[in-house]
Amino acid sequence: MIANKQQSFSFSALKRVFANPHKLYDELRATDPIYFDELSQCWLVTGYAEVVAILEDERFTSDLGTYSPKSAMGWDTVQDTLTQSVFFKDGIEHQHANHYLLKHIAQTAKRLTSDIKTIVHQRFMTLAPEGSMDIVKDFASAISFAVTLRVLGIDISEPQKFKRFLGYSETISDIASGFPVGNTQELANLISFLREEVAQKKQTPGEDLISAFLAATDIFPDDEAVLSSTLMILTAGHVTTKKLIGTGTAKILDRWPQLQEEFLNNPALPKQICEEALRMSPPTRYIARWARQDADLSEQFPGNHHIRHGQKILLFLEAANYDPRVFENPKEFNLAHRSVKHLTFGFGKHRCPGASIARIEAHASLQELLHLSHLEPDADHPPSGIPTRFSGVFVPVPSPLILKNKHCVLTKA
Template structure:
């Protein structure tokens, strides 16, 4: 492995180029103690599970990175920087608690709505007995669910589709990928400004209303807009990628999994956790050292991350670390324990993780009503070009019946 590793270019650019199958690079980087300084990007690449969790749980590694969106125009940078994911300390804690309180209440009521969204998507495909698992199932389920959470009306489907496109551009910019139409972000901002004005006249039980009410935490309307955009993008990306990509793993033993879910409904939770591990919706997170930080535990030699240096924590690599996951390249539907960090780790762990898990479980339960699911003959999945978020942009499948 060491000889083969020597032939690989161990840098961020190479990882991005091979984002559809980066595991050979991850293995080579783990051979460097899971912490490697990339001269080309002037950043540390973290690929071990132990180091990833330690860094994400260390408050000396900051999330508020001015350099993250340096390739974006100033207006887009403002929208990105005001998101709670780029806050630290008390400001982040208080903003995240607004979300957590609302989601703790909504998760009790959401399963029926999610089930309805998933069933509607499958019924729409029933006549043709084929569908694009991304655009016709994963996308509408995730879109309608997060719209419901925020308090966005779901009756205008054409508007929702536009919001989805604009939000995809915003999600790309937030993740450091700048190839979309930046006007999309302006359109999305304008929509949320209007929605906020309407919502102020009619406060309801939704997350946007809670953002408006939390004046001490979100004092300016721009703060509310930025975090609505963040929630709308992040709330779709996780389940869209998991369902769109995860279906490939499920199709390998569809009948077996289907029978087991029917026999033991709780099995779908274990199945969902393994899908989260093996698809890992966000590949990496970026942190910045607030001071010189020595890392030595579990390493052959200590390393010092200097103040101001960037650290790129590869969640996907950590979720395939053989020191934590036996046979990590294998899809183990019964894997326990499953200590994946698909939702991050530490203070910045995704506040929507509980809702996302419920969304995934309910969507899978409905999906297992489909019989004989398989890849559409003569077709193959199409990859999203964003090397951080990745995932399929299309994945055609066929099925025989829908019960």
């Protein structure tokens, strides 16, 4: 019986039940919220307080280049470029880079709010005549890619070129996520294109993120450092917001008529829905940390928690967001939960720099969708979770989730 219980708490078991893992999370948290998995030789952390403590503990690092092993088939090219980014380093240089990015992203979010809303609306109007859409593939993916390009300062206005490079971005996201599919030549094409954009921005800088990287020579000392960080922003920005919109919409679809009714009297409802949807369905299932030295958490969190140098720790943000010690009735959609900070975008100095941009996209997307009349999922296309890993994270994706209007026209109510 003990062996079976230990086996059920393995990382492999958690991967198998990615569609609805919360029963297993509850059992694991009740047994030990900092649990060592003998099979995978890594720690599984499922408690809110425990995740926060490890995120804030300098003895643990996210240094992808030092600790994450290379994978086969195309990943080496991506990893070699990504791991040069200062955002995958650690220590004071990472802090300076993250602070710089947070400051610039905040300014960008304020300046581009109107543009982001326009991108969302235009995509919606493009899909409206069709009468249905795949919320991830047709809607969220194109929006997140277009917004990320806008933030970086890259203009791909020609539709066929946009579609082609959207495909390149999907390929590089898949390979960076541990799924080596697609044509590896697309990787070279995308990296070559970004290198040209960096060179052009160097000659004619503007009010964009690539220009900001180039201006901060103390943080990004050469063109390759700028390129690696540009690739990181493009890949992470695209994949994360795509999952955010897709999983968030799927999570609240059963309450759609009620939410539409509330929206008539509460224009701020999309922002409120967004935070609870983020808590319940974070686009990042877990993030990875490694112990840079031996660390004993046994006194802070009673139990045998002697973490050894080099051991991997998986912080399940999804589980922490459902911790009943923090969130009352965590499995219920409740807008009152927004008074407690969820961990979807991390915590403290390790929070996601692009969270403000992602929120604007999600708010605008929900606002467009809430205006629809009779929105419902297509019974012929039930959603199914697809596991996607990116740089040590694990992301469930509802695909396909086809939304359609009962009258087959996506018109405003």
